[in-house]
Amino acid sequence: MTNRIWLMGITSVLLLAFTGVSEAQEPKASQGSARVAAKGAPASNWEYSENKDQMRGTVKHFAVARSQNTVLLSSLYGEVQGGLALRDEGGELNIMLTIDRGQFLCSRFTRSIVSVKFDDGDIVDFPCIGTDAGNTGTVFIEPEKVFLAKLKNSAQVIIEAPFFQVGRKQMVFRTQGLEWNYNSPGE
Numbered sequence: 001m002t003n004r005i006w007l008m009g010i011t012s013v014l015l016l017a018f019t020g021v022s023e024a025q026e027p028k029a030s031q032g033s034a035r036v037a038a039k040g041a042p043a044s045n046w047e048y049s050e051n052k053d054q055m056r057g058t059v060k061h062f063a064v065a066r067s068q069n070t071v072l073l074s075s076l077y078g079e080v081q082g083g084l085a086l087r088d089e090g091g092e093l094n095i096m097l098t099i100d101r102g103q104f105l106c107s108r109f110t111r112s113i114v115s116v117k118f119d120d121g122d123i124v125d126f127p128c129i130g131t132d133a134g135n136t137g138t139v140f141i142e143p144e145k146v147f148l149a150k151l152k153n154s155a156q157v158i159i160e161a162p163f164f165q166v167g168r169k170q171m172v173f174r175t176q177g178l179e180w181n182y183n184s185p186g187e
Helices: 003-021 144-152
Strands: 046-055 060-075 078-089 092-099 113-118 122-131 138-139 157-163 167-173
Touching: 060 167, 078 157, 078 167, 092 144, 113 138, 113 144, 122 144
Parallel strands: none
Antiparallel strands: 046 060, 060 078, 078 092, 092 138, 113 122, 113 157, 122 138, 157 167
16 A cells, blocks of 8 residues: 555656646745756756655655657657656665656566666666556666666766567656765665
8 A cells, every 4th residue: 555655646746747737736845956057057957856744754855857858659658758766765765767658668577677878888787677556657777876876977868668569769868967965774
């Protein structure tokens, strides 16, 4: 039940980021979460938010970047834009790749990978795992700490992921300017 509630929460946050709803409809961002680019610096592609659990007194922090391109999945799904999301919940880090419609082919039962290129570096394969609830529009990328370390030092990331019926497609993310200072236990 907890996983289902969490999945509904993260899906809502990501859909808000993808659909560009007005400020009045968006969840309240944490104080100081608005990021202003320094004069002459390119604006950051990252959007930040937090979700407070009033009952438990915990806070989930999110950072989401939208892909610079779209990928054509099929005539059913059309062109979709990807999302690269980071979530911290009490020191537990998750890295997620998302689409608002369509299906990734990453599951908990097979060895699935996404291929990632940080800037002009070598292509690195990362395991991708589907959600517990079976949401095929979101996958988790592991190991999180390794991915995050490379992400923090990159200006652009290309992620090639497997999709249902259309094979592997590439999504390009502008990642420069990520402000993520949440530490997982053991760091």
